[in-house]
Amino acid sequence: MFEHLAAGGTGQLGLGEEADADAAALAARQVALLKPRLEARLGELELEGLFAEVEMPLVGVLAEMELTGVAVDVDALAALGERLGARAKEMEADIYGLAGEEFNIGSPKQLRQILFEKLGLPPDRTKRTKTGYSTDADVLAGLSEHEIAAKVLEYREVTKLKSTYVDALPRLVNAETGRIHTSFNQAVTATGRLSSTNPNLQNIPIRGELGMEIRRAFVAGLPDHVLLSADYSQIELRILAHITGDENLIEIFLRDEDLHRAAASEIFGVGPGDVTPPMRSCAKMVNFGIPYGISDFRLAREMGVSVEEAGRYRERYFERFPRLGEYVEEMPKAARAQGYVKTLLGRRRPLPELRTRASGVRRAAERMAVNTPMQGSAADIMKLAMLRVRDSLRKRGLGAKMTLQVHDELVLETPRAELPETAALVRDCMAEAYELRVPLKVAVKAGGNWLEMEPAA
DNA sequence: CCTGACTCG
DNA sequence: CATCCGAGTCAGG
Numbered sequence: 001m002f003e004h005l006a007a008g009g010t011g012q013l014g015l016g017e018e019a020d021a022d023a024a025a026l027a028a029r030q031v032a033l034l035k036p037r038l039e040a041r042l043g044e045l046e047l048e049g050l051f052a053e054v055e056m057p058l059v060g061v062l063a064e065m066e067l068t069g070v071a072v073d074v075d076a077l078a079a080l081g082e083r084l085g086a087r088a089k090e091m092e093a094d095i096y097g098l099a100g101e102e103f104n105i106g107s108p109k110q111l112r113q114i115l116f117e118k119l120g121l122p123p124d125r126t127k128r129t130k131t132g133y134s135t136d137a138d139v140l141a142g143l144s145e146h147e148i149a150a151k152v153l154e155y156r157e158v159t160k161l162k163s164t165y166v167d168a169l170p171r172l173v174n175a176e177t178g179r180i181h182t183s184f185n186q187a188v189t190a191t192g193r194l195s196s197t198n199p200n201l202q203n204i205p206i207r208g209e210l211g212m213e214i215r216r217a218f219v220a221g222l223p224d225h226v227l228l229s230a231d232y233s234q235i236e237l238r239i240l241a242h243i244t245g246d247e248n249l250i251e252i253f254l255r256d257e258d259l260h261r262a263a264a265s266e267i268f269g270v271g272p273g274d275v276t277p278p279m280r281s282c283a284k285m286v287n288f289g290i291p292y293g294i295s296d297f298r299l300a301r302e303m304g305v306s307v308e309e310a311g312r313y314r315e316r317y318f319e320r321f322p323r324l325g326e327y328v329e330e331m332p333k334a335a336r337a338q339g340y341v342k343t344l345l346g347r348r349r350p351l352p353e354l355r356t357r358a359s360g361v362r363r364a365a366e367r368m369a370v371n372t373p374m375q376g377s378a379a380d381i382m383k384l385a386m387l388r389v390r391d392s393l394r395k396r397g398l399g400a401k402m403t404l405q406v407h408d409e410l411v412l413e414t415p416r417a418e419l420p421e422t423a424a425l426v427r428d429c430m431a432e433a434y435e436l437r438v439p440l441k442v443a444v445k446a447g448g449n450w451l452e453m454e455p456a457a
Numbered sequence: 458c459c460t461g462a463c464t465c466g
Numbered sequence: 467c468a469t470c471c472g473a474g475t476c477a478g479g
Contacts, residue, residue, distance in 0.1 A: 106463095
């Protein structure tokens with residue numbers, strides 16, 4: 001049992017004989033066994049403090065989470081799988097009809113031949129892969145002149161979700177526990193985030209009708225328990241406000257304003273009350289793009305405007321949030337001089353590519369220099385929060401178990417009777433995990449499944 | 458920008 | 467026949 005735990009992540013231990021030992025004891029053994037491995041990986045980055053204070057104790061927390069696992073409604077997934085299988089078959093027939101022949105829709109090469117050669121649809125000449133024109137979702141969405149594009153798009157959605165989630169998840173339910181046990185890997189990402197494999201429970205769908213159906217299948221498995229989800233809201237931009245000291249951005253967070261509305265008001269120079277939905281969604285894209293060190297080119301594509309226009313929005317944005325502009329400008333330079341970037345807790349990411357002459361490679365590294373302090377600091381803070389949650393639950397004798405971490409979200413399964421106390425505790429642990437110049441805001445929700453949740457604290 | 462899984466060839 | 471690998475695509479943050 002627990003073979004999946006032995007396969008990767010923190011689960012390096014074969015658990016066969018110790019199946020009846022309790023989670024804490026197993027976690028302790030994992031800590032002992034994993035220490036050298038983690039030290040080898042993390043020690044290179046001179047993480048002494050971070051390693052002792054965060055990464056080491058976190059090993060035990062992750063091991064407990066892996067052992068706890070999550071419950072899924074297998075019957076619901078089976079029923080959904082039946083429906084999707086039938087739908088995919090119908091769509092397949094439709095697509096063959098429109099194409100005038102049968103082909104492998106899942107082969108980008110064959111699809112490209114049908115769309116751009118046989119049917120003569122216009123490819124997006126700006127989007128090419130190594131082998132030819134791209135057929136990705138963006139491109140297909142632009143091919144509205146032929147019914148087939150929308151059909152293929154829908155076919156892709158259905159088959160992707162069916163094979164990756166609906167069919168795969170039930171097979172990973174452990175026979176002993178009746179639950180799914182992922183592996184959280186602590187030492188693969190460049191930024192300090194966790195990753196999750198076998199299965200990856202950090203990319204469970206949420207968008208779209210079908211995505212929501214899948215998320216609904218993640219349930220509280222124990223009697224009289226509920227799922228509790230706690231989410232940092234806009235943690236990366238809050239960290240950016242902290243790092244840069246941008247007064248305008250800090251003010252928005254101190255007043256707990258609607259960030260996207262406030263940014264739109266600044267960009268377009270209108271009162272907050274006069275922000276229209278398109279203006280808000282435009283500002284939202286800029287806000288999301290900043291942490292990625294987004295290029296005008298990408299921003300333009302996201303917003304559906306010209307590169308010049310996107311450039312004007314970006315300039316306007318940085319006029320109103322000047323310290324952010326300085327940050328985006330200066331961080332790559334400073335990183336180049338240092339050879340690395342650092343997160344709030346001192347985690348280092350070397351970026352030797354900043355000195356490369358090849359501009360594509362260097363630009364990518366420059367975006368990493370912008371992004372990593374935010375993404376990595378958010379990861380640091382979440383890790384501190386998880387340690388705090390574990391200790392606090394223990395101290396208060398609460399029965400809640402952490403089950404998942406999805407970068408800015410923590411999911412627990414908790415006895416319903418303890419929900420109010422647990423919700424408040426998790427909220428406070430996360431909010432107080434690290435003190436910034438702006439508050440850390442946490443949204444806590446609870447419910448019987450991972451989709452339908454109500455505010456809980 | 459950071460990931461992991463699936464499919465094809 | 468089994469297995470590996472790169473490429474393409476797309477799920478999440």
